[in-house]
Amino acid sequence: MGLEIKTSDNEKSFRIGYFGFSFIRRFFLLHYGTEVHDEYMVMLRNLTFDPEGVFFFSEKFYEKIGDLSILIDHSDCDGELTSEECRKLKPCLFVDEDMIIKSLPDFNKPEKYFPLMYEFIELISYCADNPEVKLIFT
Secondary structure, eight states, X not given: OOEEXXXXXXXXXXXXXXXXXXXXXXXXXXXXXXXXXXXXXXXXXXXXXXXXXXXXXXXXXXXXXXXXXXXXXXXXXSOEEOHHHHHHHGGGOOOOHHHHHHHOTTSXXXXXXXXXXXXXXXXXXXXXXXXXXXXXXX
């Protein structure tokens, strides 16, 4: 069981486990600093909900990460991303492998997820470059 992300034109697809997808989201957050990453982890652990029962992050958190919120807020098991959303998201997908390894000393071999991270970035880029294509999460 896991997540499959495919393009609406059926040209590309990507499979990853839910934990792996969570890890690569965390890797992208690290570009904004370990403080942002740690805030994300604390909020996930505390599962903050609004009065209507919807999970949310603080407004300041969203200000810090900008358009990366498109990925952070996206369901990891359903829905879709439009080409426009992918164009906004693409510049936010920074990768610094050394920083990731140094910032997550307790993480067991984060580098094993790097190929999946690059594959995901390639999928986002493909969708961003093709206006008629959407990414479908199932």
